[in-house]
Amino acid sequence: MAEISLNNINKVYGDDFHAIHDLSFDIRDGEFMVFVGPSGCGKSTALRMVAGLETITSGTLTVGGRVVNEVDPKDRDVAMVFQSYALYPHKSVRENIAFPLLMAKVPKPEIDRRVEEAAEILELTAHLDRKPGKLSGGQRQRVAMGRAIVRQPAAFLMDEPLSNLDAKLRVQMRAEIASLQRRLGVTTIYVTHDQVEAMTMGDRVAVMKAGRLQQVDTPQALYNRPDNVFVAAFIGSPSMNLYEAELDGRTLTLGTNSFDIPDAVFEKRPSLAGAQKRPVIVGIRPEHMDDADVRPASAQIRARVTLVEALGAESMVHLAIDAPWVDAGDPDAVGEIGDGKAAVARFSPKSGVAAGDTATVAI
């Protein structure tokens, strides 16, 4: 059993910097959990507390049912993979991977067997006698993974392990790490600021902001049913477009545009039924807006096209919508009508709109 439980975990740095507030959730045995959030939200601090590299100010941390708050990092049975890989440049790949086993005084034949097994899994067999300096970035990343795997730990803890790789290699390695984790079935916590990485790799994703957990759920649930405006805007790329609007009966008024909301929305959100001139925040994902001439829908608004970025399979169309926008990072920030904040829409490539046009947009 390698379930990891965080119960009301707090971290205060120094006298008064409260970096983590009452973090509570469970990571199931064998689960791939991603901590995601903007820079400074506390995701590395949370991971480092699980690893034992940072003290826990208050709360209880358990690994496999055992309280480990006061347990030394080396006795927690977790293996950390760092962003920098932390490889020894003068040691061979074999020696790098073997290092934690040497430290643990594992007998030599057993070390050889486990290193070769890990190398096989990671396709490093041909490189075992080379030095890290002679390897590609992706191969170095795999050596760092190898060093974690040989220990056969109860959990892997990974802190932005792909951030030193170029964009193409990142995409390849994220698939490799995710499939490796599923094959080994080892409970994993993976920290990233990249929501695409979080969505593609995690069984579940914990979204954090300013030291507080915002929502923890499957990627699809975060996308479909965000708990708050921050999660709505953080998950999805380009970001969800957010506006202040008014709901009256079934009519939604978005600045100078009005349209009727389909019944399906009220079925999902019964609390909205029967609203009378109620202020609401409306979120519209870029992929849920298209040129009404190409793909008509009952809900339509008029918008001015400010920029068209043709990407081949779709066009990113920037729209000025005459309605007060909401700043995703700061839900209290609301812009004025017409002050230039653009919505982004993913239009079908069949759309012929151009900058300067007034377009009818289907939602």
Ligand code: ATP
């Ligand atoms: P990033 O993606 O930039 O690494 P993060 O989400 O991992 O960010 P943390 O490194 O966990 O954020 O830091 C959370 C907050 O705690 C930040 O405001 C940071 O400045 C602060 N912090 C981190 N380490 C310390 C420390 N040793 N002493 C004081 N404050 C710290």
